[in-house]
Amino acid sequence: MPEPPPPAPPPRRALGLLAWLWRPLLVLVVAGGLGLWMWGLPERERPERERPAEATPEAPAEAEPPPAPRAWRPREVRAPAPGCTPQAERRCADGDAWWVDGCGVVYAKAQECGVGLCRGGECEPAPPPGCGGIPPLGRCDGDVAQGCEAGYPFEV
Numbered sequence: 001m002p003e004p005p006p007p008a009p010p011p012r013r014a015l016g017l018l019a020w021l022w023r024p025l026l027v028l029v030v031a032g033g034l035g036l037w038m039w040g041l042p043e044r045e046r047p048e049r050e051r052p053a054e055a056t057p058e059a060p061a062e063a064e065p066p067p068a069p070r071a072w073r074p075r076e077v078r079a080p081a082p083g084c085t086p087q088a089e090r091r092c093a094d095g096d097a098w099w100v101d102g103c104g105v106v107y108a109k110a111q112e113c114g115v116g117l118c119r120g121g122e123c124e125p126a127p128p129p130g131c132g133g134i135p136p137l138g139r140c141d142g143d144v145a146q147g148c149e150a151g152y153p154f155e156v
Contacts, residue, residue: 077109078108080102081107084101084103085102087101089121092122095113096113096118097111097113097118097121098110098121099113099152
């Protein structure tokens with residue numbers, strides 16, 4: 001008995017189509033798998049999205065207004081802590097010079113600096129207006145740039 005002939009190879013046209021389509025099909029399979037996985041997540045793990053306006057419940061007519069933002073309050077002036085040395089040091093706090101007792105508690109304003117700067121517990125004198133002859137945008141003098149920041153001249 002003669003042997004049966006070997007199976008015929010697939011047509012060339014089918015191989016060319018498969019070679020061209022395997023990448024897009026792989027992308028679709030991976031995207032579909034991720035979509036099914038995300039769809040199966042519990043509600044608390046899903047990313048939040050905005051709900052349509054008609055789905056949100058109407059606010060009751062007697063709704064309370066939102067709480068007012070906390071207002072800024074200046075630092076309280078207190079007596080030095082009992083058993084602590086009063087006026088042990090001066091420290092800058094909130095832009096002014098304050099007395100600090102021996103226990104490290106800021107308790108009384110020593111000097112108000114106003115628009116001046118506070119450094120090392122002392123108010124610096126107010127700078128002369130305009131930094132002298134330096135223009136507002138500064139100037140270059142060779143390799144040195146001169147400028148004015150908050151009334152104080154500087155060089156770079």
